[in-house]
Amino acid sequence: MNKTEQARLIIGRLSEQAEGNSIVHRISPLCKLFITIVFIGVTTSYGKYDLSGLFVMILFPVIWYQFAEVSFSECLYRLRYVMPLVVIMGLANPFFDKEIVLYVGRVGISGGVISMLVLILKGLLCLFMSYLLVATSSIEEMCIAMRRIHIPAFFTTLILLTFRFVTLFLEELSVMTEAYQLRAPGQKGIQFGAWGSFLGQLILRSVDRAQALYESMVLRGYSGEISYYGYKKYSKWSVLITVLNLCLVVLVRYVRF
Amino acid sequence: MHMADALLAPAVAATMYGASLATTGVAIYKLKKENSFDMEDSLKKIPTMAVMSSLVFAGQMINYTIPATGSSGHICGGVMLSALLGPWSAFLSMIAVLVIQCLFFADGGLMALGANVWNMSFYGCILGYFLIFRPIASGKILKNVNARSRLIIASIASCIITLQLGAFSVVLETGASGITELPFGAFVALMQPIHLAIGLVEGLATSAILVFVYENRPEMITCLTDSKEGKTSFKTTLVILAIVACVIAGVMSQFASSNPDGLEWSLFGNEEAGYAANMGLDEDDYGVQSSAAVVADSIQSKTAFLPDYAFANDEDNRLGTSVSGVLGSAMVAALAAIICLAGKIFRTKKQA
Incomplete structure (x- = not known):
């Protein structure tokens, strides 16, 4: 399977997951966005050495994931490219901060190790919650939510079309790659000298196709506004859950048990 | 270059959101002035913007290996977008890419979105375009070179420089958040060379694409064909420089050493740090x-x-x-x- 098909599969899989019907899927996307932002803000506000405080925050993604029926391992697999930078930054800490702050039995643990663990944990927690948002809301729902908070229609159209055109673009790419491979049997990949014309051609073809598509959308009555018709309604429970979550997060952050 | 949430302190994230939102406001204002949002005009503009964003999006999904380092990188695409769409539309397109990555793929943090927009779209689409790409490509700087070569030089130079600036911003923002013990110098030495390599590859790819587009559809590269556009750059340049100065000053001053500067140190010494009073002068009463x-x-x-x-x-x-x-x-x-x-x-x- 080549990279193009892999990319298409990932997009398909994510859209499919967002179509689910768990309790979390039924919460309004705006509320979920708010919950996520609050969680990330609170998580990153923990002090550099506050490992014990931060540890309690693990409970939130654990509970949310149970309700959302999303698997942790899939989340980790999808986000394997995101963590390395955080881990590299964290790994430097033990080398520069060697002051012993804690003894476990007779083994001294330095401040650097604690701050490394805190950083990695923060990274993981933020990613878990962001992924939860991704996995439980579709792009159309998010765009409608963005319109509700008065983000310009121009911008939501741009986001929606960009997302739709990725598939179109990848389709053009695989057609062109296949045509190239048929013309150059036995050759691995695309010859370096042909990259410019290949990609340039790809851009021109995709732009033409996108314009034709958009024109046909306009001819069928699209006026820059997404139609709300047919999308699921959200219950008032969304707001209640959001407030409850907010209270719990603040409680965990500022009240020491 | 996508920063994760954990790398930023809330205050730094908020500052970067402010800077990026302000630039977005300017971009929307500029486009509104050009009537880009009218139905008539948007017929051409929106699909082109969207398809270019999706190209950058797809390009960023596919990482390529950087030879001899064991690391991999992906294209950033800002320079190409601004050459084909104009800087302000390119800035919005890039934001669309980053929002999709953040909200639908969890790549790049939600809180770090402001910083990511700044590091990738501001430098690539606006700063790089006005200060590097357009002066070179439109023949303001290299008058005797033909358009094709100018495009190649402009793309490579602006890709390398904007990526360096972006990488340096990542270092500054992380440093200002105080989450790592890695010394500033070591972090810079880690980030800059790797982005030099990425910038070079991206510059080559961008120039190859732009030269092809220029030869086939020259009207798509506006700064080469539209002679009117190159003239009123002074005011814009000034505004951009002012914004950059503010942000850099804001972030940099977080590092401002509380030790006395060279002159103060030589006059009054720094007793807290164990130096003797150099000239033995009392700070409040001397001269x-x-x-x-x-x-x-x-x-x-x-x-x-x-x-x-x-x-x-x-x-x-x-x-x-x-x-x-x-x-x-x-x-x-x-x-x-x-x-x-x-x-x-x-x-x-x-x-x-």
């Missing part, structure tokens, strides 16, 4: 005593509302340092403007 000096000192202590780069009554406050960094650069800019204005008035008088 020749005269009534004029006393008056001047009392005036200075009243007018300097940001003594030693912090708010007057709160010396340990980091926010004070960063506010005074921004204010300081604003005051310097105002002073420079006054000097220029005075010079202009002086010259016109002299001519008359």
Whole structure:
């Protein structure tokens, strides 16, 4: 399977997951966005050495994931490219901060190790919650939510079309790659000298196709506004859950048990 | 270059959101002025923008290996977008890419979105375009070189420089958040060379694409065909430089060392750090005593509302340092403007 098909599969899989019907899927996307932002803000506000405080925050993604029926391992697999930078930054800490702050039995643990663990944990927690948002809301729902908070229609159209055109673009790419491979049997990949014309051609073809598509959308009555018709309604429970979550997060952050 | 949430402190994230939102406002204003949002005009603009964003999006999904480093990188695409769409549309397209990555793929943090927009779209689409790409590509700088070569030079130069700036911003933002013990110098030495390699590859790819598009559809590369566009750049350049100065001053001043500067150190020493008083002078009472000096000192202590780069009554406050960094650069800019204005008035008088 080549990279193009892999990319298409990932997009398909994510859209499919967002179509689910768990309790979390039924919460309004705006509320979920708010919950996520609050969680990330609170998580990153923990002090550099506050490992014990931060540890309690693990409970939130654990509970949310149970309700959302999303698997942790899939989340980790999808986000394997995101963590390395955080881990590299964290790994430097033990080398520069060697002051012993804690003894476990007779083994001294330095401040650097604690701050490394805190950083990695923060990274993981933020990613878990962001992924939860991704996995439980579709792009159309998010765009409608963005319109509700008065983000310009121009911008939501741009986001929606960009997302739709990725598939179109990848389709053009695989057609062109296949045509190239048929013309150059036995050759691995695309010859370096042909990259410019290949990609340039790809851009021109995709732009033409996108314009034709958009024109046909306009001819069928699209006026820059997404139609709300047919999308699921959200219950008032969304707001209640959001407030409850907010209270719990603040409680965990500022009240020491 | 996508930053994760954990790498940023909430205050730094908020600052970067502010900077990016302000630039977005300017971009929307500029496009509205050009009537880009009208149905007639958007027929061409929106699908082109969307398909170019999706190209960048797909390009960023596919990482390529950087030879001899064991690391991998992906294209950033800002320079290509601004060459084909114009800087302001390119900036919005890039935001669309980053929002999709953040909200639908969890790549790049939600709180770090402001910083990511700044590091990737601002430098690539706006700064790189106005200060590097357009002057070179439109023939302002290299007049005797043909358009094709100018495009190649412009793409490579702007890709490398904007990626370096972006990488340096990542270092500054992470440093200002205080989450890593990695010294500033070591982190810079880690980030810059790797982005030099990425920038070079991206520059080559961008130039190859742009040359092809130029040869087949020259009207798509506006800064080469539209002679009108190259003229009114001075004001825009000034505005951009002002914004950059403010942000850099704001972030940089978080690092401002509380140790005395060279001059202060040589005069008064730094006893807290264990140095002897170099010239043995008392900071509050030195020099020749005269009534004029006393008056001047009392005036200075009243007018300097940001003594030693912090708010007057709160010396340990980091926010004070960063506010005074921004204010300081604003005051310097105002002073420079006054000097220029005075010079202009002086010259016109002299001519008359």
